[in-house]
Amino acid sequence: MRALGVKVLSACSVAVCGVAQGNLAAQTERQAEAPVDWEGIWVAERSFGPDLKGPVVLQSSGDGWAARIQGESVPVEQTTQEDGTRRWAFSVLGQGYFIGHQSAAGEAITGHWYQPPGKVQNYPFASPVRIMPAGNDAFSGTIRPFPQTLSLNIPLMPESGDSGDDPTRYRTFLRNPERNIGVFFRVVTATVDGDEIQFKNTDGDVRFTGNSVVPGRQFSLRLRRGGDVFDFTRRSRRGAVGFYPRRSPEAPPALLQPVQTDDGWRTASPAETGLNVELLSDMVSGLATFEPTGLRKPYIHGLLIAHRGKLVVEEYFHGFDRDTPHDSRSAGKSIASALLGVALERGLVSSIDEPVYSFFGGVEAFANPDPRKEQMTLRHLVTMSPGFECDDGNSETRGNEDTMQSQSEQPDWYRYTLDLPMVAEPGAKDAYCTAGINLIGGALKAKTGMSLPRFFHESFAEPLDIDHYYMNLSPKYEGYMGGGIRLRPRDFMKLGQLYLDGGVWNGKRLVSEDWVNASAAPHSSLNTEDDYGFAWWRQEYEVNGKIIDTYFASGNGGQMTFVVPELELVVQFNAGNYSDGRTRGRWRDRLMGEFILPAAVN
Structure with missing residues (x-):
């Protein structure tokens, strides 16, 4: 065949071959000049890591205990605390450290892995670690750091x-x-x-x-x-899972009942609890088939609805899922408020009218002395009225959250806040002050003698069946109560169900019913009259001529947990409309006012 090819080629006349070769060259030139399609x-x-993660084994040796992870072995420090618990600690150079506690010999060690700041999120995190007995003189667990x-x-x-x-x-x-x-x-x-x-x-x-x-x-x-x-x-659409709501452009055929897991939620179909399935199906279909044609469009990552104590809707979009902890942003402030309620219920704090500076050694220990500081109480912190020069809506104030977090002179954010000058009597001026809410964490640490990650885990996470989260920390590795803790959507939603049920989760009381009622009541006016309680926002909706009262945790991007007592509803949103309050406000009110609340109104 090769010979035949050569013979035919050699038989080609110069004129014919010249024309053919010229045409080929012209075609190649046109192809080279044609613009490439980038659509x-x-x-x-x-x-960006972190590199250290996975199984860890604590094992006894003749010289004490050692922790083994990824082939490395590091010494473990053990001390006995005043309350009789045993403290375990070890560190891996440049990667982080572990601190855990054990109530009795031979029992599990419960603690946290503390990882340093990373490239994507440039602050430290604490994630829970449970290290279980694994035979004679050994314990085994898993380190799951926040992925950068x-x-x-x-x-x-x-x-x-x-x-x-x-x-x-x-x-x-x-x-x-x-x-x-x-x-x-x-x-x-x-x-x-x-x-x-x-x-x-x-x-x-x-x-x-x-x-x-x-x-x-x-x-x-x-x-x-x-x-x-x-x-x-x-x-392709199937490969751009973070861009499109779903891989398929087709509407989902029907709402599916959420999966029953061991996380404490009971599940049911929306029809079983009496919700309007058609309305909810239309809403989910619209979200699933939405075409993201611009930056300022709804980017909803998760939508969950609980009705009459049961989880009935659980839908995820843009590549998010049930097991991925989501950034809560300022919705985490409502958890700070709940932790204060837990401390009150357990008698660790006697009253929210305790003076703030009494937890930190007195006013005289801080800059800008002012008699008005003596009057500041926990109540003023949780209602955004401490009187500090602090307003997140005004970048000129020294207490502005971005200003505090971007400065490096004072890594102790408690001291940074307590050093602020006063501009008003406590309780006389309402202004959104994240630094003030964060001080609640410092007060709880001082009262309990525990780190905030430990107090959060023992008093909130464990009772609510939460075992996977990332708590963001300050430069001093203190738990940050101004917002940003990452929880799975089903887990964050438990806060709303806890409050809907008067402070009880599956038979376990965490906060008093009085605290729940006070949290939802009006105490401050930040955007509109009486729109803020104890770190919970308040909003009314008109549905079929009827006024429905709601209160909700709210964070940048569209992180919201709505509680609707009259309709026995809890609604969880997670979204990615960061720094775009106008867009998330529009889709929030449309979904709540046109679909979710009407689906529950008889």
């Missing part, structure tokens, strides 16, 4: 449907489900120029530039000068 969804994903991952989604869409459009110019935006850093870059167009892709904002300014590695198939970029490189590849 589609481009995704980059990176993991970042995913970026960039759609490249034709500027319009006109055939005369510039084929190298696209509409675009940047989304990242974990934090949505695209809100700060605000790119709206992408222009391909040779092997570069320039991303520009509405003013035409280039915010960052990508370099094509394989035209139309891969490009790389740095979001900031000197930052990490992200490699983007084009994905």
Whole structure:
């Protein structure tokens, strides 16, 4: 066959072969000049550790105890505490440390793994670890640190449907489900120029530039000068799980009853508890088939509904699921309030009218002495009225949360806050002050003699059947009560059910009914008149001519836990509309006012 090929080729006339070769060259030139098609969804994903994780074994040796993890062996320190419990501790250089407690010899060791700040979330975390007896003189457990991952989604869409459009110019935006850093870059167009892709904002300014590695198939970029490189590849809908609500564009056929697990929730179908299934199905179908065409669109990660004590709706979107702890942002402030209620119920704090500075050694130990500081109580902290120069809505105030967290002169955030000057009598001025709520954690630590992760775990997490979470910490490795703890949606929702049931979860009382009622009552006016209780927001909805009272925990991005006593409802939202209060306010009120509440109103 090769000979035949050669013979035919040699028989080709010069004229014919010349024309054919010329046509081939022209075709190749046209293909080279034709613009590459970049339309589609481009995704980059990176993991920044931590490296240390997995099984850990504590084992006795002739010289004491050692912890073995990933082939390394480090010494374990044991001490007996005043309350008779045994404290266990070990550290792995550069990776973190463990502190746990054991009530009696031979029993499980319960504690936390403390990991240092990472590249994605630049503050420490504490995650629970339970180390169980594993034979003679040995214990075994698993370290599950917070994963430092970042995913970026960039759609490249034709500027319009006109055939005369510039084929190298696209509409675009940047989304990242974990934090949505695209809100700060605000790119709206992408222009391909040779092997570069320039991303520009509405003013035409280039915010960052990508370099094509394989035209139309891969490009790389740095979001900031000197930052990490992200490699983007084009994905199908099934591969862009963080961008689209679901892999399939089809509406789900029906609402499925949530799975029954061992986490304390009883489950049922919405029909079993008397909810309007058609309304709820329409809502979930709309969320599942939503096409994300812009930055300021609803990005709901999870929607859960409990009715009459049973979990009846559990739906996840954009790649999130039941077992992934979600950032709570300021919704975590309601947990700080609940912990204060727990301390009151257990007699660890006598009253919320105890003076704040009495927990920290007195007013004289801090800067900016002021007689008004003597009058400040825990009540003022939990109602956002301490009188500090502190307002998260005003970046000029020294107590502003971003100001406190970005400064490095004072890593002790309790002292930073207590040093603030006063601008009003406690109780006389309402202003959203995260630093003040965080002081509740310091007061609880002082009263209980426990670290906040330990107090949280023993008094809140364990009674509520919660065993997987990440508590964010201050630079001094103190639990941060201003918000941000990461809990699985089913677990955070238990806070709402606890309050709906008057302070009881599955027969276990954590807070008093009086505390629940006081928490939901009006105490402050932050955005509108009487819209804030004890770190819970209050809102009314009109449904079928009827006014329905609700109160809810709320955090940036759309992290909300609604309690609706009149309808025996608890609703959990998790979402990614960070730094976009207008968008999340719109979808919150539409979903609650047009679907969820009407589904429960007879």
